[in-house]
Amino acid sequence: MLEVLDVSKIFPGVRALDRVSFRLAAGEVHALVGENGAGKSTLIKVLTGVYQPDEGELRYQGEKAQFGTPMDAQHAGISTIYQEVNLIPQMSVAHNLFLGREPRNRFGLLDEKRMHHEAREILAGYGVTADVKRQLGTLALGAQQMVALARAVMIDAKVVIMDEPTSSLEPREVETLFGIIRDLHRRGIGIIYVSHRLDELYQICDAVTILRDGRVVHTGKLAELERIKLVSLMLGREMSGSFSAFKESDPEVSDAPPVLRARGLTSRRKLHDISFEVRPGEVVGLGGLLGAGRSETIKAIGGAYPLDSGDVQVDGVDLKKPTTVRAVKAGIAVQPEDRKAEGIIAGLSVRENIALAVLPQLSRFGLVSDAKIDAIVEKYMTRLRIKASGPGQLVGDLSGGNQQKVLLARLLATGPRVLLLDEPTRGIDVGAKAEVQSLIDELAAEGLGVVLVSSDAEELIEGADRVVVLRDGVVVGTLTGAEVTTEDLMATIAAGGNQ
Amino acid sequence: MTMTLPVATPEDTRRTDRTDRIVEIVQRQGALAVLVVVVLISFATFPNFRSFDNTATILVAAAPPMLIALGMTFVILTGGIDLSVGSLYVLGGVLAAWASQFGFVTAFAVPLLVCGAIGVANGLLIAYTRMAPFIVTLAALLGARGLMRAISSEGSATFLVQSDAFRRLGNGSFLDIGYQVWLVAGLVVLGIVLLARTRFGHAVYAVGGSEDAAALMGIAVRRTKIWVYVMSGLLAGLAGAINAAKLGSGVTVLGTGMELDAIAAVVIGGTLLTGGAGTIAGTIAGVLLLGVIQNLINQVGNVNSNWQQVISGTFLALVVVAQTYLVKLRRVS
Amino acid sequence: AKSEDDGSSAGSGTPASAGAQVVASASSGAATCTIDQYGGTKLDLKTAKVGFSQSEKEANPFRIAETQSIKDEAAKLGITNLTTTNANSQFNKQISDVEQMIDSGVQLLVIAPLNSDGWDSVFAKASAKKVPIITIDRKINATPCKDYLTFIGSDFAEQGKRAADEMAKSLGNKGKVAILLGAPGNNVTTLRTSGFKDEIAKVAPDIKIVFEQTGNFAREDGQKVTEQLLQSNPDINGIYGENDEMALGAITALKGAGKKAGDVKVVSIDGTKGAVQAIVDGWASAVIESNPRFGPLSFATAQKFFGGEPVDQDVIISDRQYGQDNAKADLASAY
Amino acid sequence: MTTQVAARPAVNLKGLSQYGVYLAILLLVLYNIFFTPYFLTWSNLRIQLIQVAPIVIVALGMALVIGTEGIDLSVGSVMALAAALIPLYLGYGVVAAILASLVAGVVVGLINGVLVARVGLQPIVATLALFVGGRGLAVVISEGKLKDVRNPDLIYLGSGDLLGIPVLVWIAAALVVVVAFLVRRTVFGRRLLAIGGNRPATELAGLPVKRVLITVYVLCAVLASIAGLLSVARIQSSDASAVGLLIELSAITAVVVGGTPLTGGKVRVLGTVAGALLMQLVIATMIKHNLQPSTTEMVQAVIILIAVYVARERKTR
Ligand SMILES: Nc1ncnc2c1ncn2[C@@H]1O[C@H](COP(=O)(O)OP(=O)(O)OP(=O)(O)O)[C@@H](O)[C@H]1O
Ligand SMILES: Nc1ncnc2c1ncn2[C@@H]1O[C@H](COP(=O)(O)OP(=O)(O)OP(=O)(O)O)[C@@H](O)[C@H]1O
Ligand SMILES: [Mg+2]
């Protein structure tokens, strides 16, 4: 159906694809896996005309093909959901859905009525009920992802490519997605599916191709490949035991006074009287569905989201009206949800990114001390095992996992008392994920208070000592103890809705 | 220069659509609201302001800036900027006056061709070389002015309009409102339809909203960019031409600072310089607002010319701050 | 605030009568215009609504003196209903300023035009309401007594010519001369250039004009261009500045380059205090005046017109000039 | 992952983009040496340096603002304000006059900075207001009159020499060093670049973004007011309506031609100086060859395009 032969793609300094051959059969759901930076997204972009291959050829429906632009690929029946929502946040939901192929009336003008009507109908099938005239950006990320999905599937596609479609979906939405995939499968449509969540792959994929460092290291039936083997192939080394790196044993949570105490956090309509506390060495998870207000809670504590009332205490000291500057001073470190937009500074080096928040401590009379910076950068690059060509490399050129670690290094360098981590493992591969998770454990063990937000229920359950469940900006329950299960979590979320 | 503004922040999903829309209209049409208030106050205060003639004068004077701001709106909506419009405006006027000796049609055709070609050059450079629009069009500003000086012997030769029909277009009127105003009104309506009701218009918003996403969604980003600069060039040339028709000659001492006026009008009209959001209706209100302020300063009469600048600057700041405040209100409520 | 000159500048106020404009040609054969020819009604200037449109900001001596002269004379005559506008050098603004004044019912317009062409729409409007237009200092290319009533002002080509005569005289009819041009595209620039060049060619063909660059009528540009000029043409003998400001900039440049007063002959046009002082100091050779005090002559002409008397279609004023002989004595009457 | 740095094939190209401005200057100088009489003289070099000094000073401030992804259109008006205040306070001595003009810079910078950082206006619009109003105010202050200055201390700043080099050039050079040091060695410089690189991220990292931004706009305006007062000292008169006219465009051009991207996050101080020098040489060459304004403008356009094309950032991500 769709096939590439010996394709290479070279970026300045990187051979992103190295003589890759890949074959998608009709009606097949083909998993494409690999570490961060293995070349998955690049392969997809080559397949869909975003990039032109430097070597090799593309075959589509048995014939040699060449797509100059994504438009060409779309016309040929290849429809793609790219990694990270790629829609226009300022435009309305309906306009996004139909962009570039809007229905027109007999004067050649857009038929808004029809567009809205059809958009409503189509989206209903995906469980999205929001007003289609609303700005897309005001929708929750999950809903946005569903719009992107609907957009990709609604054209008469022969091939649908999905690059990490589930990274921002909640379990219910994932189910909807799988329903759609099964339906496409039945209709004989070929699907390429990229994900770091291995469970999903085994649920819906038939075949798998594993990329490592731009090369294909394995391709074949997925069912014939054991999980553990798959991971080893991806990483190029043996993996053993559990995939979650969180230690099973609950660390002793002391009855020391809490490092962080949030009381009655309230912000117009989004947060309502949220209170919880974190003790030193404790990992408190924030659970809930997308849009529950977890990110807002974290940002509010970090001073980046305006509060109407409520207060935040660190080590018993009240932060009067938290601002980001005050919060950092008090020992609060926030790792934002959106790494690219709010986390890293892509155009600066690893060194600058790590040192950024602690510059005053690394300088005298406003003059930075290179020696001090080098020392601290060296320390965290080693400690967090940051893989980069050197401290001078631009962060934007690192893989997702390493970007995340640089971000963590920046937080840790400030010597925080509390770490607030919003989706710390989103979009990073199993290897890096395990590293980040064990790091969280380590940090807690050193006596830091940690707040962890994750859409991955398992990660939350295993990683947290206690889970505070939010729904619509209200605390609806707290789960404690080692015996908490995913089911318990889901039940609490659901029960919260019935109150 | 493209500052990242927090464009869309997540809002409460439960808010009713109607309040949403009312607040949005006030926010989006802030310039219109200010315009209405200013006009009402002037009506009450200055008897001369009320006259029909005065209104017609304001509209005629606003015609060329309106065309320029119309083109600028498209450019800014894609996240770009066009500094060359002031020069193209003068160039268009000089060319129109010169070409009027060959008749009515050439008087339009020549400036449109030349200014359109410069627009194409702007667009190609911006779309294909990824050079910043600011700098490409700054070069075009210099180049076009140089060209204008070259064809008018360093600006000393003024071509007189030879075609009577062309001249009539400049000074004649229908229902006591100048032809130019009708022409501009027609083009503005076309522009509104183009932006709101065609695929091209949506592509413009998409490119400004997120260039990368638009490309991945199959929008022809480059073609869209090229077109907006062509439109901007054409409209600036046309503005020059109708102005030449009105003045009866290709005046060479025009147009400095015109690009900043146009940008100011567009921004006052609520269009974000980062692109992706804004309306032509807002731009119209912005242009008229600037025109009315000018007119008011004259109505007050005998204001020292230097104070006039101070007042304009202050007013500009107030309007934009008010705009921003409205946007913030909307975000918080 | 306290300026450098505080306390010493008590006597700087120029007597209003000093340097008043004088009409050059009272020749009886010149074309005239009457209210019957032009159309319109007789009226009393005192109670009339008068509009004055200034072209450039009141930010240089010429414009300041010009506007002030109009206002002073109006006050003197008891005209209470005077509206003034300023186009800030934007031509389109001047057009709409004037149109707006016509809309508001002015009965007499005095215009200092920014440009000589481009007045079609104004004429159309003014003739419909029979508003007489007096243009001052720059002429408008149109028909007097039809499109506008009359022009009062200097002859710019003549100024250039006189500057050329002075230059030729001070150089002894030979040498190399540079021209600091005014703002490009301005007809003052054009006429002062052509007048100068034609006359030089006629009276002193041995004077070579080796350099012409614009100084935009501004002192800083005049200085910068002269600095460059002195590097590329160190043997220059004369500099003709098309206004005083550029010439003064040139003098600063000459000083900076280590020249002595009189090494390079400087001739310019306008007659501002600074330039006349430069003659006294020996840096400038001659200054041709361009008199900005248009108030008295404008209103006198209007009074005649509204009173039914014929007025000249072209009122050319005689400009004085300053040289070594009279600079010191006449310094007080410079503006 | 990317343990790369495999041989960079584009080394030459990259070098060209880094050093394009310097190459252009070299070419232009070579041309002049052969085709322009009296070019290779000390007095000529001196004039070029003196003339470029004010633009360099303004461009330094502009580079800082551009580094934060901003732009400042009001620099010309600040120069005018500074110029207008000098004659007013010269009666108290040269120090008072200089202080007065610097205060004007601080005030304008504060207004710009607050509008950008606190009110959240887009820089081009925030500074447009003062671009329009500032010069008007300056002319109002000076009552529209051009005033000669005769204070010898002030004039020394504008046309005196120190160790054989004009004072003006010393001052500009000193400011270049200060700004380069600021960008490379200070906490403030790092923060400035971080804001330009990603403002939301910098804010979340707990940096005092607003304070830094306001400081940047104040610095830019103060540099502009220094340029303004030096211009007065050089021209030996204060003309608020003319000083610094259109300098914002020259300054932006110098910054961009010098290789600083308008998208922020990067400041090239030496490049900026080179950019200003290049444009100065272009204009000087045109004047020396007695070319018409039309030609000068068209050639400038072409040179800007070529210089920026060569120096443009190649998008790697
Ligand atoms: N436009 C580009 N310019 C330069 N290098 C690039 C570009 N795009 C990708 N790369 C590099 O190519 C390699 C493959 O990247 P790619 O995005 O395909 O990885 P991926 O497998 O999709 O990773 P992830 O799981 O994080 O999405 C990486 O080393 C990346 O840094
Ligand atoms: N258009 C957008 N672009 C970038 N990020 C967005 C956009 N819309 C929403 N987000 C981010 O996605 C997050 C999820 O939005 P949502 O409305 O689900 O609220 P939430 O409370 O953060 O959800 P959660 O409880 O899962 O953290 C928001 O915090 C916001 O930062
Ligand atoms: Mg990817």
Ligand SMILES: [Mg+2]
């Ligand atoms: Mg979230």
